[in-house]
Structures are given as C-alpha cells and as structure tokens.
Amino acid sequence: MIDLRSDTVTKPTKRMREAAFDAEVGDDVYGEDPTVNKLEALAADMLGKEAAMFVTSGTQGNQIAVLTHCKPGDEVLLEENAHLFLYEGASMSALAGVQPRTIRGEKGAMSPVDVAAAIRPEDIHFPETGLICIENTHNKAGGAVVPLENMKMIADVARDNGIPVHLDGARLFNAVVASGVSVKDFAAQADTVQFCLSKGLGAPVGSILAGSADFIARARKWRKRLGGGLRQAGIIAAPGIVALTEMVDRLAEDHELAKVLARGLGEFRGLEIENDVDTNIVLVNVKQAGYTSEAFLAKLKEHKILAVPFGPHTVRFVTNLNVTADDIDHVLNEMRYIV
Numbered sequence: 001m002i003d004l005r006s007d008t009v010t011k012p013t014k015r016m017r018e019a020a021f022d023a024e025v026g027d028d029v030y031g032e033d034p035t036v037n038k039l040e041a042l043a044a045d046m047l048g049k050e051a052a053m054f055v056t057s058g059t060q061g062n063q064i065a066v067l068t069h070c071k072p073g074d075e076v077l078l079e080e081n082a083h084l085f086l087y088e089g090a091s092m093s094a095l096a097g098v099q100p101r102t103i104r105g106e107k108g109a110m111s112p113v114d115v116a117a118a119i120r121p122e123d124i125h126f127p128e129t130g131l132i133c134i135e136n137t138h139n140k141a142g143g144a145v146v147p148l149e150n151m152k153m154i155a156d157v158a159r160d161n162g163i164p165v166h167l168d169g170a171r172l173f174n175a176v177v178a179s180g181v182s183v184k185d186f187a188a189q190a191d192t193v194q195f196c197l198s199k200g201l202g203a204p205v206g207s208i209l210a211g212s213a214d215f216i217a218r219a220r221k222w223r224k225r226l227g228g229g230l231r232q233a234g235i236i237a238a239p240g241i242v243a244l245t246e247m248v249d250r251l252a253e254d255h256e257l258a259k260v261l262a263r264g265l266g267e268f269r270g271l272e273i274e275n276d277v278d279t280n281i282v283l284v285n286v287k288q289a290g291y292t293s294e295a296f297l298a299k300l301k302e303h304k305i306l307a308v309p310f311g312p313h314t315v316r317f318v319t320n321l322n323v324t325a326d327d328i329d330h331v332l333n334e335m336r337y338i339v
C-alpha cells in the first residue's frame with residue numbers, strides 16, 4: 001500500500017527507535033525525566049519561548065491552551081475551517097466551557113479587519129473574547145502557509161485589545177521550510193504555540209505546547225487534570241528530540257513530492273487540484289471524473305493507494321516520510337486506469 005492518508009502514518013526511524021531504547025528516564029510528574037526535560041528545553045529554545053511542555057497529542061496541546069487562556073463563558077475566535085473547530089470533537093465547548101466564533105478566511109488566513117470586528121465590546125449580554133487562534137500551516141486549506149505579515153497584523157489587533165493568541169502549528173515546521181521564515185518569527189506572533197512531533201517530523205507520539213514560564217506552569221496543572229501526566233515518558237520524548245534535530249530539513253522532500261504529485265494529477269482530465277500546494281498536502285476534486293470522493297477512494301484502494309475524503313468530491317493526499325519518488329510515479333501510472 002502507498003499510504004498518502006496523512007503524515008501521521010509514518011513509522012519511527014531507526015534513529016528514533018535507538019533513541020527510545022537508550023533514553024535516560026525518570027518520573028516526569030515529579031519533573032525528573034531528563035529526556036523529557038531536554039526535549040522541552042530544546043523546543044522552547046527553538047521557538048524562542050520561555051518554556052515548553054510535552055503533551056500526548058496536538059489536540060491535547062490545543063485544548064490545554066484553551067483551558068489555560070480562557071474561563072467558562074469566553075468566546076474563542078478562529079478560522080471557520082480550523083482544526084480546533086472542525087476536528088476536535090467540540091472539546092473547547094465540552095471541556096473549557098467556551099464557545100467558538102468562526103471567521104471566514106482566505107487560504108486559511110483570517111483578515112485582521114474581520115478579527116478586530118469580531119472582538120466583543122463590554123456588554124452585559126456578551127461573552128468576552130478570551131482567545132484568538134491561528135492555524136499554520138492550515139490543514140483544511142490544503143497545507144497553506146499563513147503569511148507572517150498576516151499573523152503580525154492579527155497579533156497587533158490582539159495586543160491592542162489585550163487578547164492572547166494561540167498558534168495551532170501542528171505543521172508549523174512545514175510552514176518554516178516552505179516559506180523560509182524562521183520558526184522564532186512565526187512563534188513570536190503568538191503567546192502560545194502547539195506543534196506536532198508526530199506528523200511530518202516522524203516521531204511516534206506527542207506534541208509540544210510552548211509559551212511563557214508562568215503560562216506553562218499553569219498548563220501543567222491542566223495536563224495533569226486531563227490525565228496527561230506521564231511517568232517515564234523519556235521513552236517517547238527521545239524520538240521527539242530526533243524529530244527536532246534531524247527531521248526538520250527533510251520536510252522539503254515531502255513538499256517537492258507533493259508538487260510532483262499535484263502536477264501529474266492535474267494533467268488528468270477530470271481531476272482538478274484545489275489548492276496551491278505550498279507544503280505536503282494535495283487536494284484533488286474528482287467530480288468531473290464522475291466520482292464522489294468515497295467512490296474514488298475505493299478505486300484507489302483497488303490500486304493499493306490510500307488517501308482520505310476531504311469533502312463530497314475532494315480527496316486529500318499527504319506526502320510523508322514513508323513515501324518515495326517511485327511511489328509517486330506509481331500513483332500517477334495507476335491513475336491512467338482510474339480516470
């Protein structure tokens with residue numbers, strides 16, 4: 001099977017398995033796991049934040065951010081197709097007691113004017129705007145890089161209104177590699193940042209939540225409340241260190257393969273590429289080829305290719321560590337029998 005469903009399907013590299021095997025460990029709830037501490041210090045340093053915390057998943061990192069920034073009854077502003085809104089089981093409402101308010105974006109980027117207009121004035125009837133979330137790269141927008149300038153303008157609006165900004169940077173390093181903007185410059189536009197070690201970077205488990213030392217101290221309590229306090233977690237943090245020190249630059253290979261895939265698929269009559277392919281995600285509309293996304297995926301599977309539905313007629317392909325140039329050639333060859 002050529003698995004293009006997601007960059008989460010990657011298996012840890014040999015170096016990661018060795019790092020896990022050799023990891024020095026301790027009880028992380030006591031702050032005594034040297035490998036977790038090393039990963040957290042490394043991540044904070046790379047992002048230019050005071051502190052960082054290892055969490056079990058991107059969803060957990062995002063939810064801890066919402067819980068720590070907000071109080072029940074607050075409103076959170078975010079793009080209408082944000083992962084935090086679409087794909088986290090309404091957990092900001094279920095867990096933090098806040099309501100989301102969505103803003104229509106352009107390629108995943110909200111207009112700072114729209115963000116400013118959505119901030120609530122003081123009124124006994126209104127919720128208080130507790131948080132603004134930005135997603136970069138933007139998953140539903142096809143891995144689009146949200147430009148640094150756009151983030152800066154939203155950060156200015158947020159600062160003027162005394163509202164914190166959280167960056168859902170599950171694929172932040174894809175944005176860094178694709179744009180040439182430093183990770184510190186992106187991270188500086190937000191009070192807190194979440195990024196996934198377990199996507200394109202290839203680690204088996206985990207995400208990082210970073211912010212001020214005071215914020216992370218409070219976030220640790222929320223992680224514990226959610227059952228995310230781990231013990232000898234160095235075993236899973238060690239591959240995360242390999243991910244950060246050895247795997248960032250190779251994301252460029254995923255981006256290159258995604259472009260080759262998009263170019264090739266775009267030549268088939270009936271297939272329409274819906275996104276600009278900034279990074280490792282290709283969105284293909286299959287309607288003109290006479291398929292629904294589900295029927296197209298079933299057909300792909302007969303040819304030993306996996307992807308995921310991303311709308312009634314949209315299919316998402318994600319290049320990743322386990323996919324080679326030969327695999328992409330193979331996909332393009334097989335496509336002749338499908339459309």
Ligand SMILES: *Cc1c(COP(=O)(O)O)cnc(C)c1O
Binds near residue numbers: 060083198
């Ligand atoms: C994958 C993803 C998450 C959630 O990460 P998990 O580790 O799957 O919980 C959050 N935000 C975005 C943009 C993502 O792509």
